Amino acid sequence: MKTFLVGGAVRDRLLGLEPGDRDWVVVGETQASMEAAGFKPVGWDFPVFLHPDSGEEYALARTERKSGRGYRGFVVDADPSVTLEQDLSRRDFTINAIAQEADGGLVDPFGGARDIEARVLRHVGDAFVEDPLRVLRAARFMARFATLGFRVADETMALMGTMVESGELAELVPERVWQELRRAIASERPSAFLRTLHDCGALAVVLPEVDALYGVPQRAEYHPEVDTGVHVELVCDMAAKLAPGDDLIGFAALTHDLGKALTPDDVLPKHIGHEQAGVAPLRKLCERLKIPTGHRQLAEIACREHLNVHRFDELRASTAVKLIERCDGFRKPERIGQLATVCEADKRGRAGLQDQPYPQADALRAAHAAARAVRAVDLPAGLEGPAIGEAMRKARIVAVAAATGKKL
Incomplete structure (x- = not known):
């Protein structure tokens, strides 16, 4: 079974931070083979499993295709032929699109390690626009990482502005907005969350009462x-x-x-x-x-x-x-x-x-x-x-x- 450590655990290790929960991607397997190996299925929207011993989450490598408006409008493909690079390409930011092999080597097709070094939050690709929640996630990551010197890449800010203009942020359900807001205001630099959303026009959509205070x-x-x-x-x-x-x-x-x-x-x-x-x-x-x-x-x-x-x-x-x-x-x-x-x-x-x-x-x-x-x-x-x-x-x-x- 080919497994790779992915996401925040890899990112935080490269930043010198204490990693949180560890998430894994599995390549070349099926739901049946995972269950046969003792993994417990827990995913509803896509195939995620709990390791029989560690309890950590293992997800099958997958791709996503936009099928409707909002953050829920996706069709997921977790076929065994999906590659690690294809799985990483669907992720939001380059700093989150890095995988670590068993020997500690990195699989980094989108330059996430370089962006970590440069302290830049940059979207992975054009598919970023398909999920309006990513605008809030960008702002929330800034609330967490602004103290480390991070900034949002100019092209990512421009893309976020385009997403706001499309009207798709109106599709976000209240619970998801609150989830991102709650994590942001509990971070070290909540102002970076507000400023990022304000600068791309999103604050006027999700928190108009706060946006009205500017000026x-x-x-x-x-x-x-x-x-x-x-x-x-x-x-x-x-x-x-x-x-x-x-x-x-x-x-x-x-x-x-x-x-x-x-x-x-x-x-x-x-x-x-x-x-x-x-x-x-x-x-x-x-x-x-x-x-x-x-x-x-x-x-x-x-x-x-x-x-x-x-x-x-x-x-x-x-x-x-x-x-x-x-x-x-x-x-x-x-x-x-x-x-x-x-x-x-x-x-x-x-x-x-x-x-x-x-x-x-x-x-x-x-x-x-x-x-x-x-x-x-x-x-x-x-x-x-x-x-x-x-x-x-x-x-x-x-x-x-x-x-x-x-x-x-």
């Missing part, structure tokens, strides 16, 4: 970067730094300022009430992409409350407790720390201000801890019904005032 001015004394789209890029990168790999924090950071796209021109560059205005477009985005409930809830809290957290030092203890209550911070205490992190990313995600301290985050956490320390057993005896809740609220306000020095 919207902000007050330079608070936002030296001025452009709101650039600000969101910086916020997402700061969120990735403060909470590495956390797509929950990343999504809230991405969507916290959507209301600024709705500010009337005669009000700019001020954005009065943008935190409330942003809730409607956020909900629309979440419905369209079927965003998970936990992500929606934190994003809406961050959108609505981030200015209140920024001015947390000015709040009375009673107002601080109300803020925590609005966030459901007593039933779901993790939310307050998450909100603090998103707000810190917002404040430090500004040109030249990335190293500024953000004491509001610790102040919010301290107030929350003081309020949570109040227990029902500490309340006066004999209280019933609503009186218990009111007494609890008053005790929490007193506790926050004592812990933070705030006025009641």
